[in-house]
Amino acid sequence: MNKKWLPLLLITVFLLAPAQTALAAPHTDVTNNRVEFDFPNTATFSATISADSEIASITLEYGNIQQTCGEVVAKSYPDFTPGKTVNVEWTWDMRQSGSLPPGATIWWRWIYTDSAGKESSTEIQTAAWLDDVHDWQTITSGDLRLHWYDNDKAFAQTMLDAGVEGLRRNKEQAGLTTDTPIDLYVYPNYDDMREAILYEPSWTGGMAFSEFNIFIMGVSQSDSAWDKNTVIHELTHILVGHLTFSCLGDVPTWLNEGLAMYSEGELDSGAQAQLDQAISSDTLLTVRSLNGGFSELPDKANLSYSQSYSITNFLIETYGQEKLTELLKALRDAKPVDDALLEIYGFDSDGLEDAWRKSVGAAPRAVSAQATAMPTPTFVPTYVPVAGIPLAVTPTPYAIPTSSSDGASAPEKKDDNTFLFLTVAMICICLTLLIVIGVAALVFFVRSKNKKAGNNG
DSSP states (O other), rough: OBBBSSSSOOOOOOOOOOOEEEEEEOOOTHHHHHHEEETTTEEEEEEEEESSSSSEEEEEEEEEOOOSSSOOOOOOOOOOOOOOOEEEEEEEEHHHHOOOTTEEEEEEHHHHHTTTTOEOOOOOOEEEEEEEOOOOEEEETEEEEEEOOOHHHHHHHHHHHHHHHHHHHHHHHHOOOOOOOOEEEEESSSHHHHHHHTTTTTTTEEEETTTTEEEEEEEESSSSHHHHHHHHHHHHHHHHHHHHHBBBBBOHHHHHHHHHHHHHOOOOOOHHEEEHHHHHHTTTOTTTTGGOOOOOOHHHHHHHHHHHHHHHHHHHHHHHHHHHHHHHHHHHHTTHHHHHHHHHSOOOHHHHHHHHHHTOOOOOOOSSOOOOOOOOOOOOOOOSSSSSSSSSSSOOSSSOOOGGGGGOOOOOOHHHHHHHHHHHHHHHHHHHHHHHHHHHHHHHHHHHHHHHHHHOO
């Protein structure tokens, strides 16, 4: 789940890595040009700069490479002692700015001006944002590159094979492909993975960063099927994000997560049973409520994923993957979801819900007297939880609007009584104030008359 459209070179801010040093190529006036990472907390850029005249100003430009809607160049102005040769250093504190996904590419260059007005700059240098504490290894298959440590090559090959299968399924089932390499960083456990990214939920088991073509995951160490499904699930998010990258449009969460679930295969028995129960008890969530972030309540979150799978499955199985690809492209091109659905399928979100409910044997959609607000999606990396029902899904820490199936009842009589009580109380307070003011005025009047009478006497 993230932003989408024109893959331009983002030059934005972020870095990381433990006591790792990246040395830049020599420059005639610049030596010791490097960035040193204290993973995942800080990145320190440093260099020794020389000039024929005293150096008057130094600027550090830096950023990272990713999909973006335009160029954003970060700049810093480090302190230094003026001279013909100066040592300069600047530290970027990730604990304040947040961090990049492991494997992201960062870049930097120095721009400096001497007292004679001559401006010079170094060539742009790059470094991989990845720790050097672990013995990372890499295997590749086509456009997939899998990086891992603390596991054998047979394990890595199993995970890579899952990724290759995920690419095949997405191409055949949903028309999703990639034309750029995708990097998978597989950690041997969830703790190691969470330590590589600052300020993420403690339950995070996997994250996709489609703007970087990177995803990371921790290994369950007990459920190989879960691990392989996580690869396929998160890989799907990369492909969806790559196709639909846009600064104007967005993909509803039910479609993004539904595609990721669909690529894994059929629902497991537990998820299917929960969905069947919601259908029979008429406690399904509305399609409109699934446009935004899913609930952090486990039961509602898991139902959101199962229902999203079912809706997406209905669209693909009934109308074909070509139309679904058209829908994704229409959303990428900034068409509102209702307009895109009408153009491609001939119905809006409510019409989709009606058709889907009929297909699964659910009761007709409850029609509210008031229009249902369209929630605004929150763009966040997709997560895979490490606990709960074993689905490679993502209960995100954002609440969704209460759906019509929550059964909001009409206002009770006691609300009217409360209003009446407050009205009477306000009237009493106003009358009391008037009485107090009247008494004060009367006292003042009496005292004034007495005073005049005393003076006349």
